[in-house]
Amino acid sequence: MLHAKVISIKRDNKDVFTLVFDSKISAEPGQFIMIWVPGGKEIPMSLSSTSNPLAITFRTFGETTRTLATLKPGDRIFFRGPYGNSYPKPTGKVAYVGGGTGLASLNSMILKYDGDVFAGARTKDDLFLIRDEYKVATDDGSLGFKGTVVDLFVPHLSEYNYVFVCGPEPMVKSLIDRIDKKAKAKIFFSLERLMKCGVGICDSCSINGIRVCKDGTIFELQEVLKMTEFGVSRRTESGKIEFFANAKR
Ligand SMILES: Cc1cc2nc3c(=O)[nH]c(=O)nc-3n(C[C@H](O)[C@H](O)[C@H](O)COP(=O)(O)OP(=O)(O)OC[C@H]3O[C@@H](n4cnc5c(N)ncnc54)[C@H](O)[C@@H]3O)c2cc1C
Numbered sequence: 640m641l642h643a644k645v646i647s648i649k650r651d652n653k654d655v656f657t658l659v660f661d662s663k664i665s666a667e668p669g670q671f672i673m674i675w676v677p678g679g680k681e682i683p684m685s686l687s688s689t690s691n692p693l694a695i696t697f698r699t700f701g702e703t704t705r706t707l708a709t710l711k712p713g714d715r716i717f718f719r720g721p722y723g724n725s726y727p728k729p730t731g732k733v734a735y736v737g738g739g740t741g742l743a744s745l746n747s748m749i750l751k752y753d754g755d756v757f758a759g760a761r762t763k764d765d766l767f768l769i770r771d772e773y774k775v776a777t778d779d780g781s782l783g784f785k786g787t788v789v790d791l792f793v794p795h796l797s798e799y800n801y802v803f804v805c806g807p808e809p810m811v812k813s814l815i816d817r818i819d820k821k822a823k824a825k826i827f828f829s830l831e832r833l834m835k836c837g838v839g840i841c842d843s844c845s846i847n848g849i850r851v852c853k854d855g856t857i858f859e860l861q862e863v864l865k866m867t868e869f870g871v872s873r874r875t876e877s878g879k880i881e882f883f884a885n886a887k888r
């Protein structure tokens with residue numbers, strides 16, 4: 640396990656924080672680390688910046704993310720990685736589509752390659768890492784387009800050559816169900832599943848036998864279309880299969 644010092648920690652909104660840390664590891668946009676701090680568990684976290692210094696951006700959720708939010712400059716974090724594949728280098732017109740904390744993973748690409756960013760959240764208070772030029776959707780209409788980021792983005796798909804998507808599984812599934820599968824754009828998805836080992840051993844992250852941690856986390860549209868369990872069922876922490884609400888089985 641590696642360790643690094645916290646350089647800074649900044650609050651991005653009421654429950655999202657960006658933690659910058661001092662590490663010399665080399666990582667590519669889209670990769671993640673397995674991070675641990677005393678008082679928490681080991682959890683997967685995308686790198687929201689992969690150029691030095693590195694950063695993670697996280698929503699406080701359970702015990703580990705709440706512990707991470709209490710760290711101060713000079714404190715230590717412990718981690719393994721980076722793991723997973725990376726987003727491919729785009730050409731032509733690029734779009735980024737992020738929902739929930741998905742924008743954290745996309746941010747490392749946005750910092751490197753220009754593109755139009757479509758960001759969605761429940762309300763304006765849930766948005767983070769937003770810049771003025773971003774196209775924003777909120778469920779309640781408190782900022783930007785009223786509706787989901789999928790509603791906002793789908794009519795524009797034909798304008799792009801490369802599209803990168805990251806967000807909660809039901810959001811990604813709804814986007815896939817609604818897009819033209821023959822669109823000219825190359826579309827890549829960073830998938831998120833419950834991860835325990837992060838290196839392809841435990842099977843907790845697998846979808847139709849494909850290990851998201853090791854075979855992904857980034858998959859092209861045609862690969863995701865073959866995953867019949869995607870957006871339908873997943874493993875819980877105890878290993879049991881559970882179905883997503885409103886999933887078409
Ligand atoms: C590859 C990857 C990258 C990630 N990157 C980020 C990021 O950049 N920013 C961020 O805020 N979060 C990210 N996450 C999600 C983050 O790892 C979880 O929110 C975190 O594990 C919560 O830990 P906790 O101890 O705070 O909460 P816990 O108490 O562990 O979590 C509360 C509940 O959420 C469930 N849960 C945890 N993770 C997942 C999951 N992936 N899918 C479904 N249910 C889950 C747990 O089973 C538990 O029931 C990422 C997840 C993955 C797989």
Ligand code: FES
Binds near residue numbers: 834835840841844845
């Ligand atoms: S998290 Fe263990 S196989 Fe992916």
